[in-house]
Amino acid sequence: MRPVSSTSKIGGCGMSEFRKDPLSDHWVIIAPNRAERPEQFGLGSLERSTGRCPFCRGHEADTPAQTAAYSATGRLIDQGPWQVRVIPNKFPAVENVREQRPEQRDFFRSRHGVGVHEVIIECPDHVTAFSHLSDQQISLVFQAYRDRMAYWRGDPRLAYAQIFKNSGASAGASLEHAHSQLIATPVVPTQIENELVRSADYFQQHGRCVFCEMIRRELADPIRLVEQTEQFVAFCPFASQFPYETWILPRQHGSHFEFTEDGRLVGLAVMLRKILGRMEHLLNDPGFNYLIHTAPFGSTHLSHYHWHVEILPRVSNTAGFEWGAGDYINMVTPEQAAHVLRFGREPDGRQT
Amino acid sequence: MRPVSSTSKIGGCGMSEFRKDPLSDHWVIIAPNRAERPEQFGLGSLERSTGRCPFCRGHEADTPAQTAAYSATGRLIDQGPWQVRVIPNKFPAVENVREQRPEQRDFFRSRHGVGVHEVIIECPDHVTAFSHLSDQQISLVFQAYRDRMAYWRGDPRLAYAQIFKNSGASAGASLEHAHSQLIATPVVPTQIENELVRSADYFQQHGRCVFCEMIRRELADPIRLVEQTEQFVAFCPFASQFPYETWILPRQHGSHFEFTEDGRLVGLAVMLRKILGRMEHLLNDPGFNYLIHTAPFGSTHLSHYHWHVEILPRVSNTAGFEWGAGDYINMVTPEQAAHVLRFGREPDGRQT
Numbered sequence: 001m002r003p004v005s006s007t008s009k010i011g012g013c014g015m016s017e018f019r020k021d022p023l024s025d026h027w028v029i030i031a032p033n034r035a036e037r038p039e040q041f042g043l044g045s046l047e048r049s050t051g052r053c054p055f056c057r058g059h060e061a062d063t064p065a066q067t068a069a070y071s072a073t074g075r076l077i078d079q080g081p082w083q084v085r086v087i088p089n090k091f092p093a094v095e096n097v098r099e100q101r102p103e104q105r106d107f108f109r110s111r112h113g114v115g116v117h118e119v120i121i122e123c124p125d126h127v128t129a130f131s132h133l134s135d136q137q138i139s140l141v142f143q144a145y146r147d148r149m150a151y152w153r154g155d156p157r158l159a160y161a162q163i164f165k166n167s168g169a170s171a172g173a174s175l176e177h178a179h180s181q182l183i184a185t186p187v188v189p190t191q192i193e194n195e196l197v198r199s200a201d202y203f204q205q206h207g208r209c210v211f212c213e214m215i216r217r218e219l220a221d222p223i224r225l226v227e228q229t230e231q232f233v234a235f236c237p238f239a240s241q242f243p244y245e246t247w248i249l250p251r252q253h254g255s256h257f258e259f260t261e262d263g264r265l266v267g268l269a270v271m272l273r274k275i276l277g278r279m280e281h282l283l284n285d286p287g288f289n290y291l292i293h294t295a296p297f298g299s300t301h302l303s304h305y306h307w308h309v310e311i312l313p314r315v316s317n318t319a320g321f322e323w324g325a326g327d328y329i330n331m332v333t334p335e336q337a338a339h340v341l342r343f344g345r346e347p348d349g350r351q352t
Numbered sequence: 353m354r355p356v357s358s359t360s361k362i363g364g365c366g367m368s369e370f371r372k373d374p375l376s377d378h379w380v381i382i383a384p385n386r387a388e389r390p391e392q393f394g395l396g397s398l399e400r401s402t403g404r405c406p407f408c409r410g411h412e413a414d415t416p417a418q419t420a421a422y423s424a425t426g427r428l429i430d431q432g433p434w435q436v437r438v439i440p441n442k443f444p445a446v447e448n449v450r451e452q453r454p455e456q457r458d459f460f461r462s463r464h465g466v467g468v469h470e471v472i473i474e475c476p477d478h479v480t481a482f483s484h485l486s487d488q489q490i491s492l493v494f495q496a497y498r499d500r501m502a503y504w505r506g507d508p509r510l511a512y513a514q515i516f517k518n519s520g521a522s523a524g525a526s527l528e529h530a531h532s533q534l535i536a537t538p539v540v541p542t543q544i545e546n547e548l549v550r551s552a553d554y555f556q557q558h559g560r561c562v563f564c565e566m567i568r569r570e571l572a573d574p575i576r577l578v579e580q581t582e583q584f585v586a587f588c589p590f591a592s593q594f595p596y597e598t599w600i601l602p603r604q605h606g607s608h609f610e611f612t613e614d615g616r617l618v619g620l621a622v623m624l625r626k627i628l629g630r631m632e633h634l635l636n637d638p639g640f641n642y643l644i645h646t647a648p649f650g651s652t653h654l655s656h657y658h659w660h661v662e663i664l665p666r667v668s669n670t671a672g673f674e675w676g677a678g679d680y681i682n683m684v685t686p687e688q689a690a691h692v693l694r695f696g697r698e699p700d701g702r703q704t
Contacts, residue, residue, distance in 0.1 A: 162677055198374065
């Protein structure tokens with residue numbers, strides 16, 4: 001039996017649409033066109049390198065035309081050998097169109113699924129493990145993230161850009177060539193909205209950034225510390241939702257990732273690569289997601305918000321309790337997770 | 353390389369603990385003992401029937417002592433042939449202990465992971481597909497849900513009981529013999545808290561239950577309707593987070609599942625079995641979760657809340673965008689999903 005496809009236009013929903021859940025207040029992007037991806041419903045069915053890879057250099061004609069490409073020195077180029085390439089997603093979750101249908105504010109609230117969905121191809125060769133890229137190559141990837149975010153910031157249709165990477169089939173990847181994605185939307189994501197509200201509350205009560213305070217505490221009593229440099233701190237957060245969840249925060253307060261200077265991007269790339277390499281080695285090469293949390297476009301230099309990177313390895317599955325409760329069960333204490341990621345062994349001395 | 357285990361007591365966290373995420377406001381249950389489950393980190397590694405199944409009748413000694421068991425006529429029995437059996441989870445996420453450590457309300461907020469974690473074994477024989485159980489057997493399962501919830505309602509330590517089923521490895525199941533679970537906690541889950549707040553708001557503004565209004569609208573314009581009987585209505589919600597997500601609601605307003613009469617439980621069982629059977633048949637036998645959303649123990653007969661069952665088939669994976677944004681991308685419109693589940697074919701007439 002073939003899987004059910006989604007081409008029909010029932011209810012006028014052949015196009016993307018944002019729908020607001022009246023009870024959870026979450027947005028849902030209804031994206032029927034995305035179901036046409038070749039690996040449709042590809043739980044565990046990662047497309048293997050046996051086929052022709054559309055992301056390899058030389059196969060540029062297999063993808064939509066690029067929106068940006070970088071040379072090895074970080075220059076934007078139109079042609080010639082690229083090191084990082086940005087393209088529109090062929091099966092986008094949102095539609096990059098100018099005109100927008102008006103918002104529906106009936107009992108059921110919805111608005112047109114306008115937005116931008118790009119793919120950042122992280123290297124020209126068929127490398128599949130992010131940690132196998134060089135520090136320099138990863139720095140280029142982060143430069144691309146920053147530049148694309150800065151670019152879309154100028155688009156009046158958009159309120160936020162979410163950068164994320166799905167690595168491995170268990171983490172939702174459908175192609176194995178190292179890549180990440182950007183989805184920019186006219187709505188600020190629910191989770192960012194929550195963080196903004198709560199961090200503003202904290203600032204008002206305590207006169208300081210809650211993230212800066214977190215950094216201070218994690219350094220003062222380093223039981224959850226994974227790595228630190230002059231520029232960045234990495235730790236397993238106190239209320240980690242997932243085993244081995246790790247956050248990287250810049251020590252210097254900053255709310256907008258797109259304002260980060262080149263030098264700092266390199267420092268971030270080096271630290272991220274190191275931590276992902278350790279996860280690969282110590283946790284049996286798990287699938288993972290990482291994502292950048294940053295302040296919305298419609299603001300500059302917020303004193304209460306602090307951009308950061310969240311790394312979420314997939315060593316366990318999310319099940320009925322989590323979907324029902326909206327709360328999480330984590331089988332590994334963040335203190336133990338940090339110990340393993342920092343020292344490469346469990347606290348009792350056993351080698352992993 | 354063996355997976356990392358979690359026996360150590362670093363940070364005094366060998367016991368279960370509820371931790372509050374300061375930014376998302378979600379609770380996280382840190383449950384290190386649960387990592388000792390045999391199928392630890394078992395992404396996709398469902399324990400097959402090749403081994404001895406601890407849930408089959410005759411193997412009662414392989415599990416902790418039962419807390420309840422039912423005969424074929426629905427009588428509670430101490431011995432003799434059971435049809436449904438309830439046992440404490442051998443690897444509980446929360447600890448059923450009397451004394452509680454005091455709550456920590458420092459920068460990092462936490463409280464002792466007190467609670468109850470039970471397994472409901474749904475049949476005596478090694479049946480793995482819920483839809484292969486008889487309507488009568490499923491009615492017994494729902495009777496057990498209701499009775500266990502009514503029982504724990506009387507426990508002053510507890511505020512809420514979450515009933516859920518994980519079916520298939522992709523949905524987080526670790527054993528294949530048909531079973532479901534109950535986790536009762538001293539905290540009300542974040543998602544239920546949200547639903548209570550929003551449904552109370554709606555009631556205050558409009559003078560009626562938002563769920564009753566939803567039922568009215570889904571019946572008036574049945575584009576998302578899946579099934580209806582005199583007692584129950586099933587539809588794919590307007591802002592479904594997952595492809596083919598389906599909710600079952602009682603037509604008659606009721607806030608507490610544990611107050612449901614026997615006759616209604618039978619009607620619910622029959623409808624649930626029918627819908628799950630169709631999903632199995634039409635969607636290539638996906639993993640799924642279902643769960644019961646109900647009002648907390650500390651209340652009776654709320655006019656703004658309406659208990660219901662949510663069915664969440666796993667036909668796609670949750671990836672970086674969802675974790676980062678807290679919002680969802682759904683590739684199948686709820687209108688199309690409902691059409692498929694109702695008529696067994698796509699809207700354009702193709703057989704699935």
